[in-house]
Amino acid sequence: MTVNDRTVDVEPAGNTGEALSLIMVSAGPNRALFVLELRRHGGSVTFTMAGARCLVPSEVPMRHIIIALVFGLVASGAAAQQEPPPAPPADWGPMSINLEDVPYPHPVSFLPFTLDGQDVRMAHMDVAPQGAPNGKSVILLHGMNFFAETWTDTIEILRKEGYRVIAIDQIGYGRSSKPILHYSISTHAMNTKRLLDHLGIKVTDIVTHSMGGMVASRFAALYPDAVGNLAMINQIGLTDTRHGRAARDVTEIYRAALARDYAEIVKGMRAYYVNWKPEYVKYVKIHYGWTRSGDWPRMAMVRAWQQHAIANDPVVYDWAHIKARTLVIGGEKDGANYPVQARRVADTVQNGQLYLIPGIGHNPQFEAPELLYPPLLKFLKGEDVGIRKAPTQ
Secondary structure, three states, X not given: OEEOOEEOXXXXXXXXXXXXXXXXXXXXXXXXXXXXEEEEEOOEEEEEEOOEEEEEEOOOOHHHHHHHHHHHHHHHHHHHOOOOOOOOOOOOOOOOOOOOOOOOOOOOEEEEEEEOOEEEXXXXXXXXXXXXXXXXXEEEEOOOOOOHHHHHHHHHHHHHOOOEEEEEOOOOOOOOOOOOOOOOHHHHHHXXXXXXXXXXXXXXXXXXXXXXXXXXXXXXXXXXXXXEEEEEEOOXXXXXXXXXXXXXXXXXXXXXXXXXXXXXXHHHHHOOOOOOOHHHHHHHHHHHHHHOOOOHHHHHXXXXXXXXXXXXXXXXXXXXXXXXXXXXEEEOOOOOOHHHHHHHHHHHOOOEEEEEEOOOOOOHHHHOHHHHHHHHXXXXXXXXXXXXXXXXX
């Protein structure tokens, strides 16, 4: 028989007691070698693996016993692979903080401008519709630990629906410049508007993830006439956490960011998902690679200022000023309080609705795209998909 593309031979081990020996070698590079011995003695069959023994009735066909055991081993080996590596693989080296070594799905353009006296370049992908255009655009705003490349699948789904899609790397992220400056959510909103003006886009739909929801909240409050539909996937910043919390100096935040190691990266990334998949390790590798780069101190300081902005520039007071038709959508398993806090956002904006995806975490675009994109597309096309605030009696 064949298991994991390897042939498994079942051979008689001798003439006494109908002994059989089964050896299975997994195809995965990090999986163990399993040796399984089976021996029939009269009315029962004994199978032994790693010192454990079980008896099964002899009337159960030997072939069925072997198949069940083999595929049980395969399943257990596969399950063991559904977690991040316990340590960084030896071939993981430094990676560029500007992601020149990470392929983007479409050509990247740069908008140069001056920000706080520093010359910067804002990276973005401006992707044309595939097929007949619908005359609309969607701008994609990434989260704190991600960048424009992470919208790869979203871009393809939207452009196939006729949208012009713009995926931004905010300043300090992805392939954009990494100046050390006093970042704020308003800075990112202002830069987003700067890019839209440069592209000649007066009104756009906006789809966001995580911190991108904070940026879009500020953007929609500042530039209400520029927003068509607004969809925020698992937005963070759902409360103003400053009250009762000691202020932190940026130097303190920087020291903590500089000390970030593999274990901390894995812990943070793993928390985004209910069920880990091997493809998620790509982003663990990128973040770990930054810490091995000679530019890590700069990146750590940029991240410190970004964290400072999230903590000290809350957007909870912007929601009541958002006029755009708004969908608050996300995996319900994004922390214990996400469903309640997300409902508050949907109830506070002027034209909001809430759509929760059961059993899914912070990144539904990766973990459950088949559950995220159908309601998202319906919403963008004008259909209500979520729960609305109950009318006041």
